[in-house]
Amino acid sequence: MTVTIEDVRNLMKKAGIDSGLVDRIDPAVPFLRQGVTSIDVPLLALATEKEWGIAISDDDAPAIRTIDDVVRYVASKGRGA
Amino acid sequence: MPDTPRSRRFTVARFREEDAEGVVALFSAVYGDSYPIAAFRDPALLAAQNRAGRITSAVARSDDGQVVAHSGLCRSSPPFPRLLEAGIMAVLPDWRETFVAMRLGVWVMESLVLETPAEAVFGEAVCNVTATQRLSFLTGYAPVALEADLMPEGSYAREGEPGSVSCLVVFRSWRDRRRALHVPAAYRDEIAFLLEGLGLERDLVSASSLLEPDPTAISVEDFGAAGVRRAALSLAGRDIDEVIDTLEAPGASAHVRVRQVCVSLAHPSCGAAVDALRARGWFLGGLLPRWFDDDALLMQKLEGPPGFDRVHLHGERAAAILDLVRRDHERARSAAGREEARPGASS
Numbered sequence: 001m002t003v004t005i006e007d008v009r010n011l012m013k014k015a016g017i018d019s020g021l022v023d024r025i026d027p028a029v030p031f032l033r034q035g036v037t038s039i040d041v042p043l044l045a046l047a048t049e050k051e052w053g054i055a056i057s058d059d060d061a062p063a064i065r066t067i068d069d070v071v072r073y074v075a076s077k078g079r080g081a
Numbered sequence: 082m083p084d085t086p087r088s089r090r091f092t093v094a095r096f097r098e099e100d101a102e103g104v105v106a107l108f109s110a111v112y113g114d115s116y117p118i119a120a121f122r123d124p125a126l127l128a129a130q131n132r133a134g135r136i137t138s139a140v141a142r143s144d145d146g147q148v149v150a151h152s153g154l155c156r157s158s159p160p161f162p163r164l165l166e167a168g169i170m171a172v173l174p175d176w177r178e179t180f181v182a183m184r185l186g187v188w189v190m191e192s193l194v195l196e197t198p199a200e201a202v203f204g205e206a207v208c209n210v211t212a213t214q215r216l217s218f219l220t221g222y223a224p225v226a227l228e229a230d231l232m233p234e235g236s237y238a239r240e241g242e243p244g245s246v247s248c249l250v251v252f253r254s255w256r257d258r259r260r261a262l263h264v265p266a267a268y269r270d271e272i273a274f275l276l277e278g279l280g281l282e283r284d285l286v287s288a289s290s291l292l293e294p295d296p297t298a299i300s301v302e303d304f305g306a307a308g309v310r311r312a313a314l315s316l317a318g319r320d321i322d323e324v325i326d327t328l329e330a331p332g333a334s335a336h337v338r339v340r341q342v343c344v345s346l347a348h349p350s351c352g353a354a355v356d357a358l359r360a361r362g363w364f365l366g367g368l369l370p371r372w373f374d375d376d377a378l379l380m381q382k383l384e385g386p387p388g389f390d391r392v393h394l395h396g397e398r399a400a401a402i403l404d405l406v407r408r409d410h411e412r413a414r415s416a417a418g419r420e421e422a423r424p425g426a427s428s
Contacts, residue, residue, distance in 0.1 A: 016395040017217040029259050039212045058090065061180055061216035 001072045003052065008067045027067035032050065061066040062079070091181050093403060095196070096138035098128045103148030104140060111171040113223055118169070123242045136169070136184025137197050139189050141181045143180070148163065149176045152189045154197055158302060158343075160313050161374040163200040165260070170213075181274050183216060190220045190253070200256040202369040205248040207235045211395040213230055217251040224399045225275055226367025226379045227406045228252035229387040230339055231308050245338075247392050250379075254280050262346045262376055263288035265355040268365060272346075274377070275368040278398075292317050297324045297354075299342075305335035315345040315373060317354035325361055336383040341366065347375035362417045367402055367410040368422050382413075 005027045012022045017040050025034050031041055045056050048070060054077040056064065064073050094203060096104070101124035108121040120136060130136040134156075140149035150172040157166040165192050172182050194202055204222065206213040214224070230245040237246050259282035264272050265289040266287065276283055298316040303309075328340055342363070344354050358380045366379030387409050394400050 015219070016211050021163040039210075041211065042180045043215050043219065045180065046183055046216070048185060050219055059186075060181065 003071055004017055005067055005071060008070045009046075011047050011051055012036075012040075013065075015043050017044065025067060027071075030065040031067075032065070044070075049079075052077070085138065087180050088358050089176070090140040090144050090178070091141045091179065091184075093141050093181075094142055095193065096131055096200055098131075100138075100140050100142075100148050101125070101128045104138065105116045105152055107148050107173060108171050110173060115201075117304075121171075126314050134197070137165075137193060138169070139193050140186060141176075141185050143176075149173045150181045150185050152185045153196060154189060154199065158311055159203075159372045160300070160315075160370075161371055163198050163368055164371045164376075165194070165197060165199040165202050167194075167202050167204040184212075184217050186267065187220055190217070194255065201252065201254045203250055203252045203369070204337070205425075206229065207232065207237065208247045208249055208250055208392045208394060209240060209242040211393050214249055214251070214395045214399065217225065217395060222253045223278055224249050224367075224396070225252045225279070226369060227399075227402050228339075228341065228366055228379070228391070229381055229389070229406065229410070230385075231307070231309065232399065233338070234236050238283055238351040242391065244391055245386050247388065249402070250367060250369065251392065252279065254370065255279055257371070258282070260375060261286055263351050265344065265352040265378065266290075267355060267359060268378065272337070272367060272368060273402070275388050276370075279370060281370060281376075288346070288355070289349035290352050290356055291350065292353045293348075293350045297321050299324055301328065303332055303335070303337065308332075308336050309341070310337045311341045311343070312341045313345070313373065313377070314354055316348050317344075317350040319356070321354060321357045325357060327363070330418075339349070340382045341405075342370055342380045343372050343377040344380060345375055345377050347373060350373060351378065351391070357414065359388075360418075362413045364413040365406055367406065 006029050007045060009022050013019050021035050045061060049056055097115040104127060105124045108116045116122055120130045131138055136153055136155045140148045143149050152170045154165040154167050203308045204217055206217055228248045231248045232246040234245050262283045262285050264285045293316055295318045297320050299314045299317040301312045301313050317386045344351050363382045369377040369379050392403055394403055
């Protein structure tokens, strides 16, 4: 199974981030520059951990700033590769 | 690594007595010097309450040892001592853009709880924003009740909400046993819905509409600063109307704007209690599993009109609970209107 940009968008909606906002997000641009709040980002990280059974280390977390980053990170953990 | 707030390092751990001064300083920085729980204004009391197990604190410390966040579990209103409340969260403003609140909250709700005698945990997630609700749902907690207007006006003014704020009660069971639940006829469908997905085995039996000959068994607690009166009713006797009169009386020292009764569903007379409350304009709040060890039904009554339009919720289940509460409030309001219009009714 491959984790896709669409999967991440769906997860963002499930985590309570505004659907309209999620649909407009450019996968390559940092969340915080597109209206996702600093409260949403940790919740998305937690949702990612729960959804794909991975742990995001505190060292890695700051570098996960875009939808593309999430897809790559999950793949790097052997999920969705 | 970029030098952003998110890259700041911290450690989440159980409270140590040497953290007490730092925790009190944290709460003072976040809430001023009037935080309602005395232990968070007094380091010695905080340490003592942690030793006694009334509070189980967790902290996040920065690399230089400063306490930058606190959360924990505590004994609060429920009569059942192994139902703990999760919360007591404070995060230094400089640290709010880090992952500290999320990491600490998850650790408390998933891990710290296993180091306590808790059989179940509940939380009160504020409804001016949805962040706490979302964190709760992601850690396996489910909404079970809505406490209308629980937090008084001004509590969240700094966050842009000047009015009172409702709280969504969330719940997770860790250990439970199958048991019977007496179900008041008026709320049979609602209780069945609220039990769904909680992992609790319940045999639903019809409650009685008859009062017991014994006096009503009830304990009442006033939260003066918040204007909240909360009662735990375990048996409904023939004096139930006088008991409700007392519940509805003004506060001795502070204005009571929110009244709640947690009605134990262990005793058949809960049906009569709920009938009596409904007849006096009380409305449904939801289910409070394990409140008395056995489950309770939350009934509530407000001094003013509820701020349902200010309630922000995450998820279909939470929205359905608001809908139940809102409809029952409308039923109570209509019934009160009919009673006032009845010839000979007292004003």
